[in-house]
Amino acid sequence: MNRNSLSDAELTKASTAQQNHLDTLMNIPQVIGVGIGKKDGHATVVVMTSQQPPDGVIPTILDDVEVVIQIVGDIKTLPTVGVKKDG
């Protein structure tokens, strides 16, 4: 299966940047997650926020890796919710 794999060098660079800055990023109030993404064939650090963060709160580049902000809302588990119609 031919999938668009990122090069090992790209991945290592992004993973290292993610690990180096994980604690700092997770301690920013709007940030609820940090992952690895892909943009134009390059690995990126994806910073997930509950809402649009104020300008400048999240760096745009970390250790030479582009940071992409992904607004994800509030992440909750997904059991059935609501009131049962027929009792």
Place this chain on the structure above:
Amino acid sequence: MVDPSKIKLAFEYVQEIKRAQAQAIVQILGPDAEFPNVVGMAAGIKRKTGYSPTGEPALLILVEEKIALSELISKHIIPTELFGMQTDVIPVGKIYAQPLTTRVRPAQPGYSIGHKSVTAGTIGAMVYDRLDNDTLGGHPGIPENYYILSNNHILAASNAAAIGDPILQPGPFDGGTDPNDTIGALAKFIPIEFYPDVPLASQNNLVDAAIATADFQNIDRTIFWIGHPHGYAVNETVDSYIGEYVKKTGRTSSFTTGCILAVNAMIDVTFPDGRIARFSDQILTSAMSQGGDSGSLVLTSDNMAVGLLFAGSSLVSMLNSIQNVQNALNISVAEKAV
């Protein structure tokens, strides 16, 4: 007796209605439409009071419920004629995709499941014991047991359940009761570390997963609308799936597709009782789930299992890596690693 000539519409009439419908679509269903109660439009036959058909063509305006003209402000009243075609307002109720909430035997992944004390979630997959020396899938040999796979928060009530507790299909919210709808018993769950018992920075959660034993003849591994998993993705290659389209079948939102946005994600997730747990090694997708879809197996277009759906928002969905799920529970969802 209804006059047959009054319930059939001539072809040219249908074309006329479609012309009016095309012109009316922005006014009636567009983003700035003034008719909050309208859920759709259709070509049909004008009916008089008492629903007797007239045989005349009409543009049907489908509404959630019919409201008396006297209770509507004028701009919310559907015009009696739109672009030269008379209208008829038909109440149809709220339209939902039909969820997979019924009792089925053998049960299939995609349908409702739940521990007796939870509401309901989704059966992700039917799985089996992995052989001890078989860390990369391969030949299953003779499995000792067969299981239903879903989330801890669906089958084990977020750590609150006891091994052996009855598991209901459908889940209690969908009418499942013990013992009539008991399909199996909780066999194993991976405990979740929660804040504040464990500080977020010290948590090592990888999966929200549990299995229930069930009789082989009562469980079918064919995922409704998808088929069975042909293999599973391993963590080493999961980065190659970024940007890939994936699919799932779930109890509430049925068959949906999404796109993988990020991998190796660390993320904080809110559980039903409000407690927060931090998960590592997660997979983020575009929104492909709703409440009740927890536990769904997410697969690539070629049916390779990628993740176990367990959380999300209106914007995204969140999956555990399927390899982490298999390793934690010592099970296999498919015979082949990819």
